[in-house]
Amino acid sequence: MDQFFNVSVIADNFTYFMIGRFPNGPLGGLGLTLYLASVSCVLSFFGGLILGLLSISRFPAVRYPAVAFINLVRGMPLLMVIFWMYFLLPALFGKVAESQTVIMALTLFTSAYMSRIVVAGIEGIPKGQTEAAISTGLKPWQAMLYIVLPQGLRNMIPSFVNQFVSLIKDTSLAFIVGVSELTHVGTQINNRTMAYPTEIFVFIALIYFIVCYAFTSLSRWLEQRLAWRKAI
């Protein structure tokens, strides 16, 4: 038995943990984790916005399918969504890269959760605003687009940041379809070195923690700032 915590296995593979084989090969490790999370975050922002607006539409024919879809996705484990995408996308579009499969799955999954944030944000704006906008001659969709959403979106920012933290954690599931993000890189190095699972998984957990905690703190800071702006 060597020393209690073997640092050299971390030090030797540090760049591999951070960026994979980049720039000589594809991006991997933490870099890929952040890439997957960022792309999915941007896509699911729009997905969530659209789904959220559809789910509070005045027209039942629009509202019910949207609500049903949101409940369906929210009732499923993310792993299940990834497997669905993994089987459906190639059947529909031919060959799809694993990382794109994961981005699609994360986007679909997170959009359903984002839509709830959007609805809560819209409901947080007093009804009088919509009524005032409509009485000045705006159509309901214009009132939503120009009056309610711009104010609501600002209040949603802390929740969006929290959702981004969840996304960073969720990208670890990309491991299951063989995308070489941080967790996958960890299991790879673990399989190669065999002897240091404790060191490797503690190190990975710490990296995730540092990144996620930074964003969690940012979200708290934003929340306080927004509360302060409302107070004056």
Place this chain on the structure above:
Amino acid sequence: MLNYQFDWSTVTSGKYFEWLASGVKVTLQLSALSIVLAFILGLLIAVMRMSNNRPVRWIAHAYLEFFRNTPLLVQIFFWYFGSYKILPTAVNDWLNSTNFEFAAAVIALTIYTSAFIAEDIRSGVLSIPKEQMEAARSAGFSYLRSMQYIILPQAVRLTVPPLVNQFLNLAKNSSLAMTIGVMELTYQARQVESYTFKGFEAFTAATVVYVAISLVITALVNIYNEKVLNIHKAA
């Protein structure tokens, strides 16, 4: 896709149905055991988090932040592959003599969920007016006894809906246990898919079960909110 022959009998009867049914059983066992343990641990952490003792409070805070900001999958891998170094030999021996995959999954799910439950309990407690604690203390109850008899019974009532939602999250999160070979629902769906190539049917069956669990629990929470807490959803 268009030439795909649907064959629902694969998953509605026979061997593969039994596989899926045993998967449902393991998922429910895993979730039920973990939620009970996570509630106990979460309650402990929540009380520590609100303690007047600074180091105790700090430990609870660090625990919460660490386990909430780390992916569950990494935690599962840590307990499964890497925990032997930090655990005493006796515990390791006992874990190896049991179903270790299941035990590691329960440990990981319990600890991960307890961090979320602790925050739910804490926000429940914080919603009870401070004067109640002051009144209890001035009536001669110790801090712990005031918590036990005055604050927690009221807070728990408010905490039921978020706790039930945590159970729902737990049931969904338990799917990650398949990565270390626990034969729960997602694992079995995967198995059926690789034995029969009927992926569509197998994943539909698993999805239906997960969504059914989710709908039932959500309906129960809504009923609880209306009947017990008198919170009525805006039309």
